Amino acid sequence: MTMRWHNERIILLDPDILLETHLPQEINARVDQIKEIEDCLRPITEGRKPVNCWLHGRPGAGKTATARSIMRKLEKEAGIRGVYVNCWENPTIFSVLECVAKELRMLGAEKLSTSFKLERLKRHISKERIVIVLDEIDQSPPKERNAILYNLCDLPTVGLVCVCNSQYAYFGLEERVKSRLNPARIFFEEYTFKELFTILAQRAQHGLIPDAYTKQLLQTVAGLANGDARIAIQTLKNAAYLAERDNHEKIRSCHVKRAWNSANDVKKSYLLRKLTDHHRLLYELIAKKAGILSGDLWRLYQKMCRTTGTKPIAVRTYSDYCNKLVEVGLVQAKRAAIQGKVREFSVVQ
Numbered sequence: 001m002t003m004r005w006h007n008e009r010i011i012l013l014d015p016d017i018l019l020e021t022h023l024p025q026e027i028n029a030r031v032d033q034i035k036e037i038e039d040c041l042r043p044i045t046e047g048r049k050p051v052n053c054w055l056h057g058r059p060g061a062g063k064t065a066t067a068r069s070i071m072r073k074l075e076k077e078a079g080i081r082g083v084y085v086n087c088w089e090n091p092t093i094f095s096v097l098e099c100v101a102k103e104l105r106m107l108g109a110e111k112l113s114t115s116f117k118l119e120r121l122k123r124h125i126s127k128e129r130i131v132i133v134l135d136e137i138d139q140s141p142p143k144e145r146n147a148i149l150y151n152l153c154d155l156p157t158v159g160l161v162c163v164c165n166s167q168y169a170y171f172g173l174e175e176r177v178k179s180r181l182n183p184a185r186i187f188f189e190e191y192t193f194k195e196l197f198t199i200l201a202q203r204a205q206h207g208l209i210p211d212a213y214t215k216q217l218l219q220t221v222a223g224l225a226n227g228d229a230r231i232a233i234q235t236l237k238n239a240a241y242l243a244e245r246d247n248h249e250k251i252r253s254c255h256v257k258r259a260w261n262s263a264n265d266v267k268k269s270y271l272l273r274k275l276t277d278h279h280r281l282l283y284e285l286i287a288k289k290a291g292i293l294s295g296d297l298w299r300l301y302q303k304m305c306r307t308t309g310t311k312p313i314a315v316r317t318y319s320d321y322c323n324k325l326v327e328v329g330l331v332q333a334k335r336a337a338i339q340g341k342v343r344e345f346s347v348v349q
Contacts, residue, residue, distance in 0.1 A: 009243075009244055009247050009248065009249060010209065010244065011208055011209055011212040011240045011243050011244050011248075011250075011251065012207065012208060012237075012240050012241070012244065013206075013207055013208055013209050014206060014207045015207065015237070016207075017203055017206045017207030018203055018207045018208075018233055018234075018236060018237035018240070019237075020230055020233065020234065023065060023068055023069060023072065024065075024202065024203075027062060027065055027066050027069050028195060028198050028199050028202065029062070029191060029192075029195040029198070029199075030062050030066050030188070033055075033062075033066055033186055033188060034066060034069075034070065036053075036184065036186050037053050037055075037066070037067075037070055037161070037184075037186060038070060040052070040053050040159075040184050041053070041070070041074065041131060041159050041161075044074075044080060044129050044131065044157070044159050045074070045078040045080065045129075047129065047157075049156060049157075049159075050131075050159035051159075051182075051183070051184050052153070052159060052160040052161070052162070052181050052182065052183040052184070053159075053160070053161045053162065053183055053184050053186055054162045054164075054167070054170055054181075054183040054184070054185045054186065055067060055161065055162065055163045055164075055186050055188060056163075056164055056165060056166050056167050056170075056185065056186070056187060056188070057165070057187055057188030057189060057190070058165060058188075058190055058227070058228070058327070058328065058329050059165060059228060059230065059267070059271065059328060059329065060190075060191075060225075060227070060228030060229045060230040060231055060232075061188040061189065061190055061191065061227070061228075061229070062188055062191070062229060063163045063188050064133075064135055064163055065229075066188070067133045067135070067161045067163055068084060068133065070131075070161075071084065071131055071133055071161075074131060079129075080129050080130065080131055081104065081128060081129065081130045081131070082130070082131050082132075082133070083099075083100050083103045083104065083130060083131070083132045083133070084103075084133045084135065085099045085100065085103075085132060085133065085134055085135065086135045086136055087134055087135060087136045087137045087138075087139050087140045087145075087148070088135075088136040088139040088274060091139060091140040091141060091144055092140070092144045092147075092148075093114055093144055093147040093148050093151060094114045094117070096134070096148050096152075097114065097117040097118060097121060098117065100121060100132065101117060101120070101121065104121075104124060104125070104130075106120060106121065106124050118151055121155070122155060125155065125157055125158065126157070127157075128157060129157045129158075130155075130157060130158050130159070131158070131159045131160075131161060132152060132158060132159070132160055132161070133161045133163065134148065134149075134152075134160060134161070134162045134163065135163045136163065136164060136274075137149075137162045137163065137164050137169060138164035138165060138166070138168070138169035139164075139274055142172060142173075145169065145173065146173055146174050146177045149162070149173065149177050149180075149181050150174075150176070150177045150180060153177075153180045153181050154180070160181070160183070162181075162183065165327055165328055166324075166327050167185060168320070168323075168324070168327070170183070170185065190226075190227030190228070191227050191228075191229055192227070193219075193222050193223060196221075196222035196225055196227070196229060196232050197218055197219055197222040199229055199232065199233070200218045200221055200222055200232055200233070200236055201215075201218055203233060203236065204218060204236065207237075208240060208251075211249070211250065212240065212243070212249070212250050212251055213236075213250065213251050214250075217251055217253070217256065218236070220253065220256055221235050221236050221239070221256055221260070224256070224260045225260075228267070228329070230267070231260075231263050231264065231267055234259075234263040234266070235256065235259045235260045235263045236251075236256075236259075237259075238258075238259035238262055238263060239251045239255040239256045239258075239259035239260075240255075241259075242255040242258055242259055243255045268330060271328050271329070271330055272330070275324070275325075275328075276321075277310075278312075278313050278321055279321055279324060279325060281301065281304060281305075281310075282297065282301060282318075282321055282322065282325060283325055283330055283331065283347065285297060285300050285301060285304065286325075286331055286345045286346065286347055287347045290346040290347070291344050291345075291346050292344070292345050292346075293336055293338075293342055293343070293344055293345075294322070294336075294342055294343045294344075294345065295342060297322075297345060298315070298318055301318065322343075322345065325345075329348055330347065330348060331345055331346070331347055331348060332345070332346055332347075332348050333345050
């Protein structure tokens with residue numbers, strides 16, 4: 001519960017509505033993706049093996065919310081058990097099985113052995129249909145990711161919904177795992193300005209007092225969020241808190257600006273924490289020199305590695321790491337105005 005001072009004005013009617021983890025009754029602007037996922041999973045409602053799904057797209061595009069919404073619908077309408085696993089928090093096959101065992105309330109699965117837990121899970125679900133959502137599957141190390149997917153795909157009454165930022169993690173799987181998983185790859189594009197405004201209006205209607213915001217203010221937040229629903233919702237929530245703290249009756253543009261700066265910083269920190277030290281070093285070098293060319297960045301990176309006694313990554317890996325920074329929205333790249341395949345990098349503000 002949020003502590004409020006006795007003279008503080010109330011703007012947040014229901015703060016939980018503006019939490020990232022809040023799951024609305026309807027997921028806006030994802031009709032096509034929802035239909036495709038439901039078509040893939042429909043066989044499980046008939047006792048058959050479903051088509052696995054690989055949801056990919058930038059952070060804040062609604063992937064996790066859509067997967068959880070479908071999981072809730074299947075459980076409610078068809079009695080299909082749903083299990084949600086965050087692979088950033090549970091990056092190994094052992095920890096994933098431990099999480100699934102707890103969610104299913106499996107008895108006798110406490111033994112500290114992966115093979116034992118897997119065998120126990122097979123027996124437990126032999127007559128049960130389950131959909132497992134593996135969120136942030138790209139955060140599991142490659143060896144563990146292969147083990148997770150290979151073993152869970154072997155369960156006949158289980159459908160997998162893998163959620164991550166891109167398809168790179170899928171393409172990096174072992175061929176035997178890709179063949180067994182064989183998912184439908186479903187792309188989630190960034191939200192449009194209009195879609196973000198609709199999402200914010202829905203959250204504001206249920207989470208804020210009616211006179212505390214204007215249509216123009218929601219449009220401002222939608223514009224700042226640049227297609228990211230998480231940032232948009234977090235910005236609106238933080239702006240409401242700031243307005244309350246300032247004892248104002250309405251959320252003002254100054255509150256939105258401060259809230260957006262804070263939310264943007266949190267997003268960057270969150271994304272960087274999920275990456276390696278080499279990703280973070282490359283990001284810091286780009287941040288220090290906007291518009292740096294790819295070749296110059298590579299040389300500067302090697303120099304920093306020598307200075308710090310760090311073993312540098314290979315050239316090909318360096319290119320993949322730069323692509324990853326662009327993919328998650330931390331860095332933007334454009335072709336440099338010189339001959340050759342040279343790119344110019346700068347951080348996303």
